[in-house]
Amino acid sequence: MDRLFAILGDIHSNLDALQVVLDDCRAQGVTDFLCTGDVVGYNACPHECLQIVRDLGCPVVMGNHDHYVSSVQNLDDFNPHAAAVIEWTRSQITDDELAYLRTLPFSATKMGVTLVHATLDNPSAFGYVFDHLQAESHFVHQVTPLCFHGHTHCPMIYEKQLGAVYRIDAQDFRMPIGRKYFINVGSVGQPRDGDPRAAYAIYSPKDRMVRFRRLEYDIEAAQGRIRAAGLPERLAERLAVGQ
Numbered sequence: 418m419d420r421l422f423a424i425l426g427d428i429h430s431n432l433d434a435l436q437v438v439l440d441d442c443r444a445q446g447v448t449d450f451l452c453t454g455d456v457v458g459y460n461a462c463p464h465e466c467l468q469i470v471r472d473l474g475c476p477v478v479m480g481n482h483d484h485y486v487s488s489v490q491n492l493d494d495f496n497p498h499a500a501a502v503i504e505w506t507r508s509q510i511t512d513d514e515l516a517y518l519r520t521l522p523f524s525a526t527k528m529g530v531t532l533v534h535a536t537l538d539n540p541s542a543f544g545y546v547f548d549h550l551q552a553e554s555h556f557v558h559q560v561t562p563l564c565f566h567g568h569t570h571c572p573m574i575y576e577k578q579l580g581a582v583y584r585i586d587a588q589d590f591r592m593p594i595g596r597k598y599f600i601n602v603g604s605v606g607q608p609r610d611g612d613p614r615a616a617y618a619i620y621s622p623k624d625r626m627v628r629f630r631r632l633e634y635d636i637e638a639a640q641g642r643i644r645a646a647g648l649p650e651r652l653a654e655r656l657a658v659g660q
Contacts, residue, residue, distance in 0.1 A: 421446055422530070422620040424602045426453035426567030428470070429482065430506070431606025431656075432462035432642070434615040435469060437634040438605050445619060445630075451527065453567040454480025454534035457518070458499070459607050459652055461642035463506045466606075467514050479521040480534040480567065481543040486510075487518035498649040505648060528622065531564040545569055546601070549582045555599055556582065563592065564599050565618070571610040572603035572618070572629055589628045600627060613659035 423442045428435050442450070450473045457463040459482070470477060485492070485503050492500040507515070523540035524533040535543045536551070537558035545568060546552050552575040555564075572587030578596040592598055603616025610616075614631040621627075640653040 419621070419623045420448050420528075422449045422451055422622070423447040424451045424453065424532075424565045424618045424620060425470075425605050426534075426565070426602045426617070427455045427480070427570050427604035427606060428452075428466050429455055429458045429604065429606035430460035430463040430466050431615075431639055432460075432465045432469075433636075433639040434606045434632075434634045435466055437632050438615050438617050438630075439469070441630060441632055442617075442619075447619065450475035451530070451532055451565065452477040453532055453565055453602060454478045454521070455482045455567060456480070457486050457506050457510070458482030459502055460639060461646040461648060464510050464514065467510060467517070471517065476525045476527050476532060477521055478525050478532045478534050479518075479523050479541075482506075483518045483521055484541075484543075487515050498651055502648055502652065505646065526561060529561050529563070530620070530622075531559060531561045533564060533566050535566060535568045537564065543568065546573075546575070546599070549575075549584060552584070552599055553577075553582050556597060559597055559599065562594075562597055563620075564597075565602055565620075566599065567602060567604065569601060570604035570608055571601060572616055573601040574627075575599040587629045589626070592625045592627065594625075598627075603629070607656065608659040611659050613657055 536555040574585040602618040619628045643653040
């Protein structure tokens with residue numbers, strides 16, 4: 418049977434979005450899963466989302482929220498909303514789950530595909546990629562033709578060919594041989610591209626095809642969980658606008 422990969426990123430403890438995405442994965446015939454990190458943070462179901470991702474048995478790389486939750490890093494310089502959720506999340510998950518997060522690698526390769534949360538030039542620094550220069554710094558360290566990442570919560574494609582880097586809006590496409598691609602799969606649990614629907618990507622190695630998926634989910638239910646947990650209201654409000 419041909420393998421079909423679902424790449425999930427920035428789940429951020431959003432159980433309602435994750436369940437809809439996994440239902441869609443089954444409907445699409447997905448055989449394997451990859452995760453670009455940030456399983457936890459921002460939303461109200463870290464334990465449930467960690468349990469689901471661990472049960473998938475898939476490669477997962479370390480996201481910045483995974484790192485901050487599982488480390489003893491001081492949060493004084495953090496955005497107050499992010500810091501509040503990190504401290505709350507630490508109190509909600511088990512010691513075993515904290516230990517699992519600590520073991521996540523900053524990058525990984527499976528079947529010739531690389532995973533990283535942010536960039537390969539300095540994966541533990543969690544830098545953002547919003548322009549060609551930032552993408553070029555990453556490509557220097559990308560040895561596989563294809564690398565999936567997250568972190569910005571915005572689906573995006575960067576292509577490198579003949580020494581030049583091109584930015585391509587997220588779209589379904591077939592990858593030509595001889596080029597490298599750095600692909601942001603968007604966010605399952607907190608999109609920030611103005612589209613509040615959950616986002617993920619599907620990759621077919623046989624066809625060299627990448628497809629982006631956007632799915633409606635019960636945003637009001639996710640917002641209700643945030644409010645019931647006493648987390649900052651801003652985190653509930655932003656889900657409805659995808660920002």
